[in-house]
Amino acid sequence: STALVWFRRDLRVADQPTFLAAGRGRRALALFVLDPRLVRPAGEARRWFLSGCLRALDESLRGRLLVVEGDPVEVVPRVAREAGAVQVHVAADFGPYGQARDQAVERALGEDGRLLVRTGSPYAVAPGRVRSADGGRYRVFTPFRRAWADHGWRPPADTDAGFLDWIDPATLAVAATPIPPEPPVTAELPDPGEAAAHRRWEVFRRDALEDYADGRDRPDRPGTSKLSPYLKFGCVHPRTLLADLAGSTGDGADAFRAELAWRDFYADVLDQRPDSARRNYDRSFDALATDSGPEADRLFAAWREGRTGFPVVDAGMRQLLAEGWMHNRVRMITASFLVKDLHLPWWWGARHFMRALVDGDLAANQHGWQWVAGSGTDAAPYFRVFNPVLQGERFDPDGDYVRTYVPELAGIAGKAVHQPWKLPGGPPDGYPAPVVDHRHERVVALDRYEAVRAAR
Ligand code: FAD
Numbered sequence: 479s480t481a482l483v484w485f486r487r488d489l490r491v492a493d494q495p496t497f498l499a500a501g502r503g504r505r506a507l508a509l510f511v512l513d514p515r516l517v518r519p520a521g522e523a524r525r526w527f528l529s530g531c532l533r534a535l536d537e538s539l540r541g542r543l544l545v546v547e548g549d550p551v552e553v554v555p556r557v558a559r560e561a562g563a564v565q566v567h568v569a570a571d572f573g574p575y576g577q578a579r580d581q582a583v584e585r586a587l588g589e590d591g592r593l594l595v596r597t598g599s600p601y602a603v604a605p606g607r608v609r610s611a612d613g614g615r616y617r618v619f620t621p622f623r624r625a626w627a628d629h630g631w632r633p634p635a636d637t638d639a640g641f642l643d644w645i646d647p648a649t650l651a652v653a654a655t656p657i658p659p660e661p662p663v664t665a666e667l668p669d670p671g672e673a674a675a676h677r678r679w680e681v682f683r684r685d686a687l688e689d690y691a692d693g694r695d696r697p698d699r700p701g702t703s704k705l706s707p708y709l710k711f712g713c714v715h716p717r718t719l720l721a722d723l724a725g726s727t728g729d730g731a732d733a734f735r736a737e738l739a740w741r742d743f744y745a746d747v748l749d750q751r752p753d754s755a756r757r758n759y760d761r762s763f764d765a766l767a768t769d770s771g772p773e774a775d776r777l778f779a780a781w782r783e784g785r786t787g788f789p790v791v792d793a794g795m796r797q798l799l800a801e802g803w804m805h806n807r808v809r810m811i812t813a814s815f816l817v818k819d820l821h822l823p824w825w826w827g828a829r830h831f832m833r834a835l836v837d838g839d840l841a842a843n844q845h846g847w848q849w850v851a852g853s854g855t856d857a858a859p860y861f862r863v864f865n866p867v868l869q870g871e872r873f874d875p876d877g878d879y880v881r882t883y884v885p886e887l888a889g890i891a892g893k894a895v896h897q898p899w900k901l902p903g904g905p906p907d908g909y910p911a912p913v914v915d916h917r918h919e920r921v922v923a924l925d926r927y928e929a930v931r932a933a934r
Pocket of ligand 1: 703707738805839
């Protein structure tokens with residue numbers, strides 16, 4: 479019979495274990511369900527990128543990708559019935575919504591004897607697989623990473639677009655939804671799709687991998703891979719990257735493997751504790767005092783728009799609006815500023831990031847935020863409050879990053895750009911004075927964190 483391949487976060491044809499599970503040469507229907515519950519919370523940038531990835535996948539499949547808008551619990555069984563497919567092949571999803579959805583789809587398929595077959599996942603090692611000697615799960619990164627490396631991963635699946643015999647969806651009585659046109663965006667976004675992911679990876683390996691261990695902390699340089707949107711949508715699988723790095727022993731390759739381990743770690747943690755997507759992983763932080771009201775709203779708006787008067791914070795927030803992406807070091811700085819200088823709840827910031835990021839990913843984002851807030855796994859010592867000026871001077875030493883994203887400051891040479899209020903005559907026209915006094919807010923934050931610690 480025909481196989482149904484339901485694509486979700488695996489918008490590629492290379493290294494596709496679901497194709498292997500369907501069987502070489504099998505007649506197959508390729509399906510993507512545009513689920514409003516997943517599409518609606520995404521901002522324009524991520525929707526734009528998703529549309530582009532779907533178009534690229536459809537091109538690889540010579541126009542044979544069926545896209546249907548609706549609730550997968552209704553759409554998938556209906557399409558399976560229409561195509562005469564007994565098996566529906568997917569890569570397992572481990573997010574809280576995805577798991578519940580897949581269980582519901584599985585039940586609905588089962589009503590007329592059809593099966594949901596899960597093969598592979600978006601991770602090098604799927605959540606739940608990395609275990610300690612006594613079978614327990616990890617809550618701290620370093621031991622997880624060691625066990626993750628010992629566990630190892632499969633070699634890439636040797637698949638391509640021609641692996642299956644794709645049927646033309648136009649021959650079925652199913653109303654297809656056209657791939658949504660990319661919404662107009664002002665942001666400068668990466669080229670979507672599988673081929674673009676591989677090009678990006680080649681450029682990174684050639685130009686930046688060797689120096690990645692140090693280069694990854696410098697937002698003023700193209701030192702990181704910028705593969706996150708591609709990994710988010712599965713245009714490339716981390717296993718493919720790890721296989722390309724096999725045998726590379728340099729610091730750069732080691733540091734890069736560690737970042738892929740962080741990605742798997744946070745997915746594992748979210749799988750252990752689905753509630754940590756919405757609440758503090760460490761519940762004792764529920765007691766942390768945060769601000770609200772009109773003044774908090776005003777500061778939150780200044781943060782979102784990149785008008786805090788702290789140049790590296792503003793550059794980061796504007797890079798996010800301009801590119802749907804922000805450098806990791808600056809994600810930490812801007813997140814720390816929201817939590818420890820503005821005293822706002824981390825989930826306000828996490829929600830804004832989730833909408834705006836092309837790579838917005840529940841596990842990495844919510845746990846990245848909680849790492850900064852100190853309420854997650856591997857809690858950064860709560861008494862470590864990032865100083866936005868020192869962070870800027872250290873990681874953007876010549877000020878190039880700030881000048882790229884904050885045009886009001888483009889005329890200030892060198893690292894003086896990090897403290898425009900110190901210029902004779904004050905900050906340039908149109909650039910705000912600092913919205914808070916960092917030294918004061920640091921003390922406030924430390925007092926509030928100390929109160930949480932004392933109450934434990
Ligand atoms: P590289 O340095 O080239 O790293 C390679 C890959 O490793 C990344 O593409 C990513 O898939 C993975 N990776 C790297 N660092 C991390 C990390 N700390 N946690 C998990 N995976 C990691 N990453 C997301 O993919 N989506 C998010 O929504 C997201 N939100 C974040 C929010 C905050 C507050 C923080 C501090 C970090 C967040 N990150 C998120 C992690 C990290 O900032 C991005 O993965 C990274 O900046 C992406 O750029 P890159 O591809 O050039 O990374």
